[in-house]
Amino acid sequence: MKNKNSFIPIVLLMFGLSSCNDFLDVPSETNLTSATFFSSQTDFEKAVNGAYMPLRGLYASGANAATGSWLMGETHSDNTRYKYSPNYRATIDQENINDFMVTPTNTAVLNKWQGYYSVIARANQILATIDGVTFDAAKKSNLKGQALFLRAFSYFDLVQYFGKIPLHLVPATSLTDVSLPLSEVNDIYNQIIADATEAASLLPAKSAQEAGRATSGAAKTLLGNVHIVLKNWSAAESVLKEVVNSAEYSLVPNYADVFSTTNKNNSESVFEIQFRQGTDGYSSNFIYAFFPMPISATELTATMAKYGVAPAALASLTQEGYNIPTTDLIADYEAGDERLAASIGTATASGVDYPFILKYLHPHTTATFTDDNWPVYRYSEVLLFLAEALDEQGKSTEALPYLNEVRDRAGLDDVISAANLRDVIFHERRVELAFENKRWLDLARTGRAVDVISAFGAKVKANPQGYYFPAGQQPVPASFATIDLTFPLPAAEAQLSPYF
Known part of the structure; x- marks a missing residue:
């Protein structure tokens, strides 16, 4: 798919063969196709497993840190920065996201787009065929609900970050299907709501679902999030109260334990991306992108040991660290907030102390093969969403208990x-x-992004050493000049479509 013209001979061949004898329409008995593969419950179970798989690539780091969703969700804000390294200049795309200089050729932008459309394509194949195959009705509802949730979840992330996007709802079988016009944002949200609503009706509760899979509570939380973004406050209140009243979720008493690798998919977990340490391809590794770099093996060993972690095969990290907490964020924690010590630690790199994200540092056997899951929705966010939905309707007194439940766990006053x-x-x-x-x-949906990031960018430029630039280095003049609320559509995809 590198060149649109390369499709022409294939498409012509496809249409030419369609007029030949009927025997050409018989599915191959030796090669797997959609016609031969999707014929049993087991086949759909495998297909649903495959639909989850791209999420690991979206949330992990990999050899190329540009695959991390945290680049567009966290570093593209005032929460975190990168530690600029003048000796490692292979990371411009990541820096540009942090500095609000994103172009259509940015690899992180492309990776998010391709990753989510991979999920969507796999979900579409399941949804197009599952009703035509007979097997256990409860199992079918569960699998169909998971596919609908994954499609809704993917489109929700895409529309928030990109705005107008193509809305693919059936498997692509021709070049026409591959290249679709950009859909209006309202149409995309209507589809997300329809998918999430149906998913909630089909999926079992958390207590009846295999750990790590989408549940009715996850679908309702997604639906509540959508209504929050659209400012449908009453609808958000209604569906989020269903999650709260289900009695399926509760806050873990100790904040740090929420993220422990010995406590995955706990009572607070609504939906999280599943990882497993080891060399079989299922491990996470984002903490190794988050350390300030360069950091020697000795410094890395000492930092990890300070927090009770001692993996084998540690080596120096010599590239450039990302997602390093800003002093602005650290200052935002109230005195006595127990979440600060659970979320942010201190690492010594090149003889200097820096904050780093402690939330994702846990015991693992071998360096770079970590066991941490990534939290997508937690029950604490359900409570905060509900508090917001109530407050926006003038029900502030009703909102306070939900807000304070979260604060109480953090050791703070009501x-x-x-x-x-x-x-x-x-x-x-x-x-x-x-x-x-x-x-x-949050900054984008509440209308705060331009003001907050403009002020933040001015601080970074005025005091670059306070934001992890070494002496004599500073952000490029064009940084923070334009604060766009959506990301550009990927140039590599634009080359394949006449619509953008």
């Missing part, structure tokens, strides 16, 4: 007054959900 509750909830989301890819989307 909020008593409903004055300026919108800002209080916004602040609470920042510290409760730090480093979970929420900050940029």
